[in-house]
Amino acid sequence: xxxTYEILxxxxxxxxxxxxxxxxxxxxxxxxxxxxxxxxxxxxxYVYAERKVSAFMQDRIGPNRVGPIGLLQTLADxxxxxxxxxxxxxxxxxxxxxxxxxxxxxxxxxxxxxxxxGGRLQPASTSASST
Numbered sequence: 476x477x478x479t480y481e482i483l484x485x486x487x488x489x490x491x492x493x494x495x496x497x498x499x500x501x502x503x504x505x506x507x508x509x510x511x512x513x514x515x516x517x518x519x520x521y522v523y524a525e526r527k528v529s530a531f532m533q534d535r536i537g538p539n540r541v542g543p544i545g546l547l548q549t550l551a552d553x554x555x556x557x558x559x560x561x562x563x564x565x566x567x568x569x570x571x572x573x574x575x576x577x578x579x580x581x582x583x584x585x586x587x588x589x590x591x592x593g594g595r596l597q598p599a600s601t602s603a604s605s606t
Contacts, residue, residue, distance in 0.1 A: 479505055510587055522549045 479502040483490055490498060523538070523546060530537025538545030563569055 514584075514587070519549050 480498065483498075483501065483505070490501070493501075526545075526548070527537045529535075538548035541547045541551045563572055
């Protein structure tokens with residue numbers, strides 16, 4: 476958190492007069508935002524690269540219609556999938572059927588809850604008792 480504060484203070488010296496709780500919230504939110512942005516955008520890059528490589532191997536053009544050189548194709552596919560009809564198998568518990576992918580994604584994001592943003596980016600202790 477100290478490193479984040481030093482970076483922020485270097486860019487915005489006026490934050491030195493802010494309340495401590497606001498600085499702490501900002502210093503905690505920025506690494507979270509950076510991590511979430513990284514985890515959200517990298518799959519877009521991977522899917523685009525996979526489609527271009529697959530198209531090259533199959534002697535096709537690949538995605539090139541949506542956005543500049545096809546960069547927004549994955550986003551267009553995501554929007555298309557969001558508006559598709561939800562189909563549930565017969566006899567399935569609908570709440571659990573919807574909740575299952577959410578639980579899987581929560582499990583994927585859980586390791587990022589403990590990010591060692593200590594002074595000088597040193598690892599922080601995650602144990603219950605500090606010995």
